[in-house]
Amino acid sequence: xxxxxxxxxxxxxxxxxxxxxxxxxxxxxxxxxxxxxxxxxxxxxxxxxxxxxxxxxxxxxxxxxxxxxxxxxxxxxxxxxxxxxxxxxxxxxxxxxxxxxxxxxxxxxx
Numbered sequence: 001x002x003x004x005x006x007x008x009x010x011x012x013x014x015x016x017x018x019x020x021x022x023x024x025x026x027x028x029x030x031x032x033x034x035x036x037x038x039x040x041x042x043x044x045x046x047x048x049x050x051x052x053x054x055x056x057x058x059x060x061x062x063x064x065x066x067x068x069x070x071x072x073x074x075x076x077x078x079x080x081x082x083x084x085x086x087x088x089x090x091x092x093x094x095x096x097x098x099x100x101x102x103x104x105x106x107x108x109x110x
Contacts, residue, residue, distance in 0.1 A: 010081035029078075030071045037063065069096040 011018035038060055042048045045061055053059040073096045076086035091097070 006080050010079075010083075013081055013083050029075055030068075033066075033071065033074070037066075067096060069094070072096070 008018045038057065041063060042053045042060060045053075048054070048059065048061055051059040053061075073086070073091065073094045076094075077091060079085040086094070
């Protein structure tokens with residue numbers, strides 16, 4: 001599986017041997033985060049609780065979409081290989097934290 005290959009490869013890259021007790025299927029980070037966010041929201045939202053969203057997920061409030069750059073940053077922070085994992089300095093310069101570049105200034109033609 002992807003997780004075991006990444007883990008053993010990361011260990012080899014730093015001169016360590018990794019032994020895994022069983023093969024674990026990797027998770028889709030975006031899907032997992034969205035499910036956790038939805039569950040957390042339902043437990044704190046009076047409208048969702050009154051609508052019965054805990055039993056029927058189709059009744060959850062519409063949540064603001066999350067910028068996909070956050071998943072890129074999170075995935076790079078959680079990289080099991082310390083040689084390819086994003087550094088703190090790189091993370092602070094990531095698009096999610098600094099925002100997209102500003103648009104070019106408008107120029108008026110007279």
